[in-house]
Structures are given as C-alpha cells and as structure tokens.
Amino acid sequence: MTYLLVTNNDEIQSDYDIHWVDGSFEDVIKETHKLMEEGHELLVSPLPASIRMFYSPVRTMVLTKEKKGPSKSTLQLIEDALGQYKAVLVNKDPDYRNLEDYKYMDKKLFNHAMAELSGFNN
Amino acid sequence: MRLELNKVKIEDIQFGEEMKVENGTLYINKDEIINTLMEEDENITGIDVNLARPGEKVRIIPVKDVIEPRVKIEGKGAGFPGVTTTTQTTGEGVVNVLDGAAIVTIGNQVGFQEGVIDMWGEGARWTPFSKTLNIVVDISVPEGFSPHKHEELVRRAGLRASEIVGEAAREAEIDKTEVYEIGNFFEEHDKYPDLPKIIYVEMLISQGLLHDGYIYGVVSSDLLPTLLHPNEELDNAVISGNCVAACDKITTYQHQNNSVIKDLYELHGKEINFLGVLITPELTTLEGKYRTTDFAAKACIQYGADGVIISEEGYGNPDSDLVMISRGVEQAGIKSVLITDECSGWDGMSQPLTDTAEEAVAVISTGNVSHVIEVDKADVILGNPWAIETMSGGWAGSYDEETGKMKCELNAVIGSTSEIGYHNATVKLY
Numbered sequence: 001m002t003y004l005l006v007t008n009n010d011e012i013q014s015d016y017d018i019h020w021v022d023g024s025f026e027d028v029i030k031e032t033h034k035l036m037e038e039g040h041e042l043l044v045s046p047l048p049a050s051i052r053m054f055y056s057p058v059r060t061m062v063l064t065k066e067k068k069g070p071s072k073s074t075l076q077l078i079e080d081a082l083g084q085y086k087a088v089l090v091n092k093d094p095d096y097r098n099l100e101d102y103k104y105m106d107k108k109l110f111n112h113a114m115a116e117l118s119g120f121n122n
Numbered sequence: 123m124r125l126e127l128n129k130v131k132i133e134d135i136q137f138g139e140e141m142k143v144e145n146g147t148l149y150i151n152k153d154e155i156i157n158t159l160m161e162e163d164e165n166i167t168g169i170d171v172n173l174a175r176p177g178e179k180v181r182i183i184p185v186k187d188v189i190e191p192r193v194k195i196e197g198k199g200a201g202f203p204g205v206t207t208t209t210q211t212t213g214e215g216v217v218n219v220l221d222g223a224a225i226v227t228i229g230n231q232v233g234f235q236e237g238v239i240d241m242w243g244e245g246a247r248w249t250p251f252s253k254t255l256n257i258v259v260d261i262s263v264p265e266g267f268s269p270h271k272h273e274e275l276v277r278r279a280g281l282r283a284s285e286i287v288g289e290a291a292r293e294a295e296i297d298k299t300e301v302y303e304i305g306n307f308f309e310e311h312d313k314y315p316d317l318p319k320i321i322y323v324e325m326l327i328s329q330g331l332l333h334d335g336y337i338y339g340v341v342s343s344d345l346l347p348t349l350l351h352p353n354e355e356l357d358n359a360v361i362s363g364n365c366v367a368a369c370d371k372i373t374t375y376q377h378q379n380n381s382v383i384k385d386l387y388e389l390h391g392k393e394i395n396f397l398g399v400l401i402t403p404e405l406t407t408l409e410g411k412y413r414t415t416d417f418a419a420k421a422c423i424q425y426g427a428d429g430v431i432i433s434e435e436g437y438g439n440p441d442s443d444l445v446m447i448s449r450g451v452e453q454a455g456i457k458s459v460l461i462t463d464e465c466s467g468w469d470g471m472s473q474p475l476t477d478t479a480e481e482a483v484a485v486i487s488t489g490n491v492s493h494v495i496e497v498d499k500a501d502v503i504l505g506n507p508w509a510i511e512t513m514s515g516g517w518a519g520s521y522d523e524e525t526g527k528m529k530c531e532l533n534a535v536i537g538s539t540s541e542i543g544y545h546n547a548t549v550k551l552y
Contacts, residue, residue, distance in 0.1 A: 049406075051367060052533075080476070087473070097233070
C-alpha cells in the first residue's frame, strides 16, 4: 500500500506523496474530506487524542494513494470531524504562539502513526 | 496475589537534615534528592525542589506527573520494575506508603504543555492534588535537548525522586494497613460462584510522544490489550507518559491509587467477582483501533465476563475506541458501563463525545472539560509563569491584569475530570 499525506505542516518530510494544504487545521480536514470523496481511504483518526492538540495550527492526515474507498464509516468519520473540531475550539483560535512546538509534535505523532501502519500486512 | 499497603499518614512536609517521618511530619533532605538525581543522570543541569501545602496561595504549572512516594519492604518487584528497577512482577508483598504526600514534576517539554495545580481557592476545588502535600521537583536540561529525551528524563527522575523520598517510610510508624488479595480465576469462582464476573477495561492514550503510558516499562502502544492482576497497577506496574490532557490524564499517582480498581475491590466477594484489569491501548490509526477494540471485546468474552467497566483516557479520537469496545461486548451479551468526561461546551449543551454507539447507554460522566472557572492571582508560582497564558486559552477577557484573576477551562486543571474517577467532582442523579 502507498500513502497520500495531507498536511499543512512544512516539517513533514516523506517519500510518500504530500498533498499540501495552504491553510489551517480546519482546511486539512476539509481537504481530506474532498480527497476521500475522490476515492482515497482514510487511515488515521482525523481528530487528536487530547484537547490541547485540538488547538494545534497544524495537522497531518494519512490516506491511501490508491482510490479504492472510502468506506461508509470512514466517510462518516471525516464528515463528523469538522463539526467536532469546531465544537472544541468554540471561541478560541488555534494556538499560533506555540506553532513551532505543534509542528514538532504533529511530526512526531505522524511518525508514530506511520510506524503503526508499517506493522500491518498490507 | 496478596498486597499489603501500610499507610504512614503525613500531615505536614518540611525540609530537614534527614529523610524521615516524625510525628506525622515528613522531613525532606532536599540535597539528597538533588545530588542523587544529578549523579544518576549527567544530562540534568539543575534541580530545584519546593514544597506546596494545601491552603497556600501557590500555583504549580505546568505539571508533568504526580507520583506517590513509597518503599517496598517485603516481596519482589520493588521500585518501578522495568523502569527504575529490574523487571519483576509486582502486586505482592508489603509496601510502606507516605500517605498524603506526592512528588510533582513540573516543566515544559513543549511550550503548549499545560496542567495546573492550585493549592487554594477555586482552582483547588477541582484538582485532587490540592489536598496532597506536594514536593515539587523542577528539573533543568541542556539548551536544545529534544522534547523526546526531555520527557524521558523527567519521567524517570520523577519516579526516582518518589523512591528517594519513599525511603522515609521504611522505618516509619504505620497508621493503617490496606490488604488487597485476589486469587486466580478458579479459586475466586469457587468462592463466589454466583457473583457476576467483572472486568475493568482501562484504556490508555498510546499515540506517541507525550501521549503514552507504560506497563513494566513497555510503551502501551506496543501491546495488545493485556490482562493485569489489579494488584500490579496498585503496586507500580503502570506509569504515565501522558503530558497532555491535563484534566483527564492518568498520573502515575492515580494509577497507584486507581479509584475504579479500589472500588471494585470493595465490592469483590460481596456483589461482584473482580476478574482483573484489561489494559487497552488507544492507538492512532483506524486499523489499530479496530484491532485493539476487537481484541479487548474478545478478551472479555473469552474470560467469561458478565459485565465490563470501561474507562477512557483523553478526549477526541479515543471516544471511538470507547464506544467500539462497548458495542463489541454488548453484542456478545455482556453489559458495559463507560466512564468518560465530556466536552460539552461552556453551556454544557453540545454533544459530549466525538463518537456514539447505540449500545453505549450506561455512561458515567466525570465532568465537562469545557466548564469555565475563575481563579485568583497566586502569591507563588512554581514552574513557568508563561504557561498561564496557555492555560487561560487566549480568549478575549480571560485575564484581568488589574486583579490577576484568570478564567480557564477545566481541561487545564490536573485531574479535574479524571476518567478513572480519582478527582473531586461527583455525580448527581436527577
């Protein structure tokens, strides 16, 4: 399996294709949704695992490069993700003051996700 | 397995020449902590140790971990096996506990880290660690040290600090002893054949740097759901590597005193047969989530559980794991109860979780992470005062420069919405 990365984090470097998003975390979700509607399948959770990471200005998603999906459930997942993301932020902006640290963390969490994916027989 | 926790009640903490307990006061030799830790790790460039007591106008921020100081006086598995000591199964023997004292490690591995303990006022109401006598350890590392190495260093040093201080309990007078004893499945079934068999599924964030847990030193993301004897968690087998999610991260102290485990123990042999703790990682990838939740449900079925209690760690994508496990066991005829916090907005009216399942209907809420509180200016800040800006969320009107009062959401307060119920909030049934 090959991957398509969707990201607005310029620290992400990979041999896989990168679909660059010139925008916000929210724009990454929207772009991921658009690519899924073209047939790419989502491989990672669209949302983070802690409130603090919701405030990250950057986000990296991993899709399949192959267009063989998506499933109904993952499409529902990305459709719900945008509303859920906005519900957490509410009256607050992404935390641009700590942008460099969020880029670092996003990269680390992305690397962890790729290590997880490499553990499956695809 | 039989574990005896001897509680040495601590009423006060003071610095002293010698690490000891006398008349309820824990005397701490500050130099011993500093010198020992610096000898053990050449990367530490400096250490500061301060004390914070309930009621003092002290703010501790950002908190990395909280650890209960103890010493094992009988039995194998001393220290934190697999981390500070050689790997050995814990959960048996005799441990002396400095009951009421806590080691609190502080400092930023990354700038946006949060987690506050206020020792007085409104903030104190929301954290369980405003009631502990805190030995606050601030560890400095070289400029340019990677966050990864920084986290590992502070994690280890905090555990070692708890061992160093814990030695004061070795010869101290014991105030009470708690006994935790459960045999194997067959023994307990023979004793209580008619009691429902309950498994506690304890989910841990397992998604990478600052988002990890460790079982005998093994990072949780490397594990399939694994059954532990409850005594193992009560006896230092599980430690925290979670440096985000202040409100619901399970600190090492909370693992050592896991409320769900202790409450299930209370009921064991009376209303339930408590089979054990299924540590279940919350992975990042969807395939990983399907694997672990499926395996967890299968394990509960295989072990013959009649009921399952599932606690979460974090908010967001782990909500999916929570409801998937519930669905998996409920479809097999096993009842499930979920324990989770909510992100329901300032008015408490938004959808509480990011995922749902029609089977997941028995839910204990540990609180709304979005609930806003107003805290006063502190007299003393232990840690990084700039972290307060992160905590206040940066929204307009959150900070009053004149009075020093600040608004923040509960998600910034350590342990405020603890999803294992180790906190101050309670549930009201309407």
